[in-house]
Amino acid sequence: MPQPQRSAGGDRPQTGYPRQMGDDRTVARVLLDRRGRTYAEEAGIRLADRPAPLYQLLVLATLLSTRIRAQVAVAAARELFAAGYRTPQAMEAASWQDRVDALGRGHYRRYDERTSTMLGTGARLCLDRWRGDLRRLHREADGDPAGLRRRLTEFPGIGPTGADIFLREAQTVWPDVRPYADRRALAGAKRLGLPASPDRLAGLVGAAEFGRLASALVRVALGEESAGEVSRTAAGAR
Structure with a gap:
């Protein structure tokens, strides 16, 4: 099995094989556990x-x-x-x-x-x-x-x-706006190797949790949370 490698552009792991949806859900869950508070x-x-x-x-x-x-x-x-x-x-x-x-x-x-x-x-x-x-x-x-x-x-x-x-x-209180992921949230998703579309990201968590996930992804994009640490923790949980 190929071993994870670091990309030259950051701490997003490059595994050499496609990550499955279950793996993405694990990453999303780990991120929520670590950084699940909204800015509000x-x-x-x-x-x-x-x-x-x-x-x-x-x-x-x-x-x-x-x-x-x-x-x-x-x-x-x-x-x-x-x-x-x-x-x-x-x-x-x-x-x-x-x-x-x-x-x-x-x-x-x-x-x-x-x-x-x-x-x-x-x-x-x-x-x-x-x-x-x-x-x-x-x-x-x-x-x-x-x-x-x-x-x-x-x-x-x-x-x-x-x-x-x-x-x-x-x-989180206006459900008709969901799923809303702005440029920074999508940048965080990209750093984690998660889907870079709001609809696909929404499939990783429950509807009520998507606002929290979007805020957590922004923290990754801003460097408040390490993409590498999240990915490594998720890998250990699988």
Whole structure:
């Protein structure tokens, strides 16, 4: 039997023979066991199809959209929520300086002033356009991912990447969006030798777990999780 070899481009194992679907499921399960928390969970968001947690996810997606480490963005989101800014009403009512200070406590300092402005403006837009309830946005788009992405990018600080982050996490409570895997999630799948299509990836786990898998794949793409360690652990489990 051919022995696993390292590829020149990274730590994805090259086995010399095609991996079976059962092997892919094992890799997906190991990854979920190691990195199965979504970024929303890490930020302390109890995600549900309700106005407050959906707005909190929008805040998190805004923070994650900048060129800053994901863990710093998550820490800043936790500080904003700890300060009480969990709804668009509370976010807009906070002073610009109060938002800057909360971001600073999360070490989100490179973009704190601009982000404070965007959060205030975005909160006002959420209230004016969607009456503070992003379920209205969901209904208006009829659950269509392209329509949702278009509407989400109307928020300041939410570009295509931010919209992808929001939908990748929101699919846990918006089943009609599943399976949603953005560019980074698919890059993580490629590093692990998993199928590089959302539908095929969805076949590896239960429907309710796909959002967690997508977040875990992003962690592989960002280097927060080692593709080699996941693959080696999965090989030992077979």
